[in-house]
Amino acid sequence: MIERIASTGVGVALAVTTALLLTGCSSEESKGSGKIEGAGQGASEPAPSHSTDHRRVSTAGFDLPKDVTVAVEADTTGEKAKDAVLEGHAKTLMGRLEYLTGRDPKSPAIDRYVDDTARPPLVDQAEQADARNETVTGTFRYYQRKVTSVRKDIAQVTYCEDQSKAFSRNVGTGKVKKTEPSAQDYIQYTEALQKTGGSWRVLASKSERGAAACQ
Numbered sequence: 001m002i003e004r005i006a007s008t009g010v011g012v013a014l015a016v017t018t019a020l021l022l023t024g025c026s027s028e029e030s031k032g033s034g035k036i037e038g039a040g041q042g043a044s045e046p047a048p049s050h051s052t053d054h055r056r057v058s059t060a061g062f063d064l065p066k067d068v069t070v071a072v073e074a075d076t077t078g079e080k081a082k083d084a085v086l087e088g089h090a091k092t093l094m095g096r097l098e099y100l101t102g103r104d105p106k107s108p109a110i111d112r113y114v115d116d117t118a119r120p121p122l123v124d125q126a127e128q129a130d131a132r133n134e135t136v137t138g139t140f141r142y143y144q145r146k147v148t149s150v151r152k153d154i155a156q157v158t159y160c161e162d163q164s165k166a167f168s169r170n171v172g173t174g175k176v177k178k179t180e181p182s183a184q185d186y187i188q189y190t191e192a193l194q195k196t197g198g199s200w201r202v203l204a205s206k207s208e209r210g211a212a213a214c215q
Contacts (some may be wrong), residue, residue: 057090062098062109067137067169070097075145082147085155088200089193093142096202100126101135115194115201137176138166144214153195160214161187186214 095113141162188211
């Protein structure tokens with residue numbers, strides 16, 4: 001597990017200031033509640049994927065350290081609108097990890113994939129890691145990605161993250177803080193996204209470690 005911000009996976013604990021954008025906006029493709037709600041309990045063993053599609057999304061095109069691996073389940077549904085959201089959402093996951101591992105405040109990834117209103121906590125996360133001279137290493141796995149609401153350029157997505165093989169690493173010494181697998185390695189998220197300039201961006205995110213649905 002990553003010893004950074006306990007309540008979040010890749011360090012994203014975004015203020016849910018834009019949740020009202022989704023309230024009452026059920027899609028022609030899906031009928032979601034339109035509410036940003038995270039929940040969860042976890043497991044001590046790697047969580048199985050209950051995806052409709054178990055293929056992995058390509059992570060090419062993102063600048064990540066060689067010791068960081070990202071596995072994003074495709075989770076495609078066969079519905080054009082939902083699958084477009086899932087494709088864009090996968091890029092937001094990669095973009096946020098690129099920013100956090102690169103520790104570059106001017107990273108184009110954060111500009112492209114995270115809305116201004118959602119950005120401060122992510123920046124704060126990176127600054128805290130810098131203060132401890134830490135980064136991350138290992139494998140991040142994202143699965144059970146579901147589009148619960150989509151209408152035009154606004155969508156809501158829920159998903160799970162497995163951090164059981166991801167750890168904190170000291171930048172100077174290279175020492176890795178290995179931890180034993182536990183329920184806290186599994187996180188469930190609910191996020192609001194908006195398509196802007198051709199890319200889906202994170203508007204708000206809520207998470208909680210340990211979700212029964214992620215086991």
